[in-house]
Amino acid sequence: VTPRRELLFxxxxxxxxxxxxxxxxxxxxxxxxVSGVLVIAIAVMSVNLLLGYTGLPAFGNAAYFGxxxxxxxxxxxxxxxxxxxxxxxxxxxxxxxxLILAPFLxxxxxxxxxxxxxAFGQVFYFIAYRYTxxxxxxxxxxxxxxxxxxxxxxxxxxxAMYYTALALFVVVLIAFRTIVRSPFGRTLIAIRQNxxxxxxxxxxxxxxxxxxxxxxxxxxGLSGALFGLLINFAYPLELDWHQSGxxxxxxxxGGAGTVWGSLVxxxxxxxGNDIISTITPLWQIFLxxxxxxxxxxxxxxxxxxxxxxxxxxxxxSDDDTNAAFDVNAPVEVGRGI
Amino acid sequence: VIEHIGPQLFNGxxxxxxxxxxxxxxxxxxxxxxxxxxxxxxxxxxxxxxAYSMVLRKVPFGWxxxxxxxxxxxxxxxxxxxxxxxxxxxxxxxxxxxxxxxxLIAEEVFRLIWGPNGVPxxxxxxxxxxxxxxxxxxxxxxxxIVLVLVIAIAALALFLTKTRFGLRLRAAVQDTEMIAALGTNTQVLYAVxxxxxxxxxxxxxxxxGGMLGLAPTSGNALLMPAFxxxxxxxxxxxxxxxxxxxxxxxxxxxxxxxxxxxxEVSMYVLMAxxxxxxxxGLFGEEGIFG
Numbered sequence: 001v002t003p004r005r006e007l008l009f010x011x012x013x014x015x016x017x018x019x020x021x022x023x024x025x026x027x028x029x030x031x032x033x034v035s036g037v038l039v040i041a042i043a044v045m046s047v048n049l050l051l052g053y054t055g056l057p058a059f060g061n062a063a064y065f066g067x068x069x070x071x072x073x074x075x076x077x078x079x080x081x082x083x084x085x086x087x088x089x090x091x092x093x094x095x096x097x098x099l100i101l102a103p104f105l106x107x108x109x110x111x112x113x114x115x116x117x118x119a120f121g122q123v124f125y126f127i128a129y130r131y132t133x134x135x136x137x138x139x140x141x142x143x144x145x146x147x148x149x150x151x152x153x154x155x156x157x158x159x160a161m162y163y164t165a166l167a168l169f170v171v172v173l174i175a176f177r178t179i180v181r182s183p184f185g186r187t188l189i190a191i192r193q194n195x196x197x198x199x200x201x202x203x204x205x206x207x208x209x210x211x212x213x214x215x216x217x218x219x220x221g222l223s224g225a226l227f228g229l230l231i232n233f234a235y236p237l238e239l240d241w242h243q244s245g246x247x248x249x250x251x252x253x254g255g256a257g258t259v260w261g262s263l264v265x266x267x268x269x270x271x272g273n274d275i276i277s278t279i280t281p282l283w284q285i286f287l288x289x290x291x292x293x294x295x296x297x298x299x300x301x302x303x304x305x306x307x308x309x310x311x312x313x314x315x316x317s318d319d320d321t322n323a324a325f326d327v328n329a330p331v332e333v334g335r336g337i
Numbered sequence: 338v339i340e341h342i343g344p345q346l347f348n349g350x351x352x353x354x355x356x357x358x359x360x361x362x363x364x365x366x367x368x369x370x371x372x373x374x375x376x377x378x379x380x381x382x383x384x385x386x387x388a389y390s391m392v393l394r395k396v397p398f399g400w401x402x403x404x405x406x407x408x409x410x411x412x413x414x415x416x417x418x419x420x421x422x423x424x425x426x427x428x429x430x431x432x433x434x435x436x437x438x439x440x441l442i443a444e445e446v447f448r449l450i451w452g453p454n455g456v457p458x459x460x461x462x463x464x465x466x467x468x469x470x471x472x473x474x475x476x477x478x479x480x481x482i483v484l485v486l487v488i489a490i491a492a493l494a495l496f497l498t499k500t501r502f503g504l505r506l507r508a509a510v511q512d513t514e515m516i517a518a519l520g521t522n523t524q525v526l527y528a529v530x531x532x533x534x535x536x537x538x539x540x541x542x543x544x545x546g547g548m549l550g551l552a553p554t555s556g557n558a559l560l561m562p563a564f565x566x567x568x569x570x571x572x573x574x575x576x577x578x579x580x581x582x583x584x585x586x587x588x589x590x591x592x593x594x595x596x597x598x599x600x601e602v603s604m605y606v607l608m609a610x611x612x613x614x615x616x617x618g619l620f621g622e623e624g625i626f627g
């Protein structure tokens with residue numbers, strides 16, 4: 001994909017989303033659902049950075065997501081934080097979670113990293129679940145939407161919430177793209193392909209993974225804080241490893257290792273969740289089947305498959321970071337996941 | 338509180354035996370094929386519900402304890418041959434994701450068949466009541482549980498160390514290609530190994546159903562402690578799973594006694610401490626699974 005086309009495509013998508021409040025009623029969707037898509041896409045991107053690019057099975061990002069949500073909720077409930085303050089506190093809560101878990105997670109790679117992410121993430125789930133006096137326990141906590149802050153008393157409407165989500169999504173997307181195209185991001189991809197070689201080149205891979213982990217947890221925290229303020233609610237299942245699994249599924253579904261894949265995955269997951277769960281109570285079976293089908297037959301995801309089909313030859317070019325998820329990819333692609 | 342320490346310690350041992358046997362099944366499957374079986378809890382729940390339905394139809398509990406896990410094994414083999422096998426050549430995280438999907442499906446299916454709420458599944462009367470162990474009274478069923486689980490673990494150990502098949506299994510864990518080159522059908526090994534894990538899970542599922550009750554999510558509730566058990570014991574080590582299970586069980590029962598609110602978190606704290614001191618886990622080998 002040429003830079004020109006990419007810019008054109010990106011602008012088109014963002015313009016399309018800018019008309020979201022007018023388009024969504026035509027599709028019988030609530031605006032808040034589309035806001036949810038944008039918010040969840042940020043969380044999916046946080047998984048993408050770790051799993052799609054760095055090759056670390058990030059099955060614990062719901063912990064940072066939930067910390068963001070609770071960070072925002074608690075600051076509003078107990079300290080009467082304004083919207084912007086709550087957002088910042090929630091994001092920092094996600095970062096803090098990453099800082100706490102990093103020393104443990106950094107020690108392992110591969111599937112061991114995944115198991116540790118799941119297990120340590122559950123700690124936060126049980127804290128939220130058990131610390132009923134403060135967090136409301138299993139019932140979660142209601143968060144009345146605060147006003148904007150900055151000395152004003154602007155109440156955030158559903159539309160304003162949507163554009164806040166869109167603006168933050170665009171900012172995160174640009175930052176994400178910049179990161180994965182930077183030398184730092186290239187190093188992350190190299191770590192996925194062959195960490196030992198990166199070490200031989202004299203780079204401290206632990207340090208790179210540490211930074212990637214912090215970026216990822218901050219993004220997840222931001223997403224969680226936005227989500228909590230969007231649905232005016234924080235609940236323990238946001239922190240549960242099932243939620244992490246949904247993020248990973250969305251990432252694979254959209255296209256791991258692609259910049260826009262996270263949004264595609266989030267669109268399908270959030271809107272599918274909304275539509276199918278109102279039609280049938282068996283949504284969970286569909287979701288499970290989606291997991292199975294995606295892993296077995298569609299590991300490149302939607303965007304990954306489209307991009308692969310558009311390539312002129314069967315060769316795997318350097319910028320095809322999604323190729324690692326192709327079952328038939330040659331060894332040279334370096335699938336050190 | 339002091340007089341409760343003895344019984345709580347015993348309860349911790351019972352819990353630990355559960356965690357150990359679930360963790361053993363997980364480890365067996367993980368060591369040979371690198372598959373993280375997130376659906377392990379679903380197989381437990383399946384066996385539990387099957388046993389419940391059998392006992393309702395007047396099948397003796399003892400038979401249900403054997404037959405239900407065997408049916409779960411049949412389901413397990415079908416799943417392994419059709420869905421898990423294609424993933425052996427791929428990165429382990431795919432099998433994690435796939436089996437996670439399976440567990441979601443299973444949970445909903447259990448809800449459809451046996452209802453969304455828990456069902457009471459009480460052990461047979463012969464195992465009800467309490468037995469005196471000289472110094473203290475213990476519920477008979479829990480003693481029975483420990484006995485069965487210990488026998489199952491011993492049988493597994495004997496199978497792995499004393500039979501030709503067990504020998505091949507252990508050899509395959511070390512070097513699958515070599516054992517295949519020497520003329521062993523590794524696909525059979527994979528299937529049998531998976532079944533072994535599921536069978537252990539099935540027994541644990543039936544017994545856990547009798548002790549903790551049955552609900553669509555009850556197996557998954559035991560899955561996370563089992564993962565922690567594997568991590569504490571060390572990935573790659575079966576012996577570690579047993580020790581880890583007992584440690585986690587006792588940690589949970591003791592914190593339940595002294596700080597009830599921290600009962601779930603305690604095992605994660607234990608895990609964190611173990612990992613700080615020994616990143617590979619207590620009996621894990623360096624280099625296995627990263």
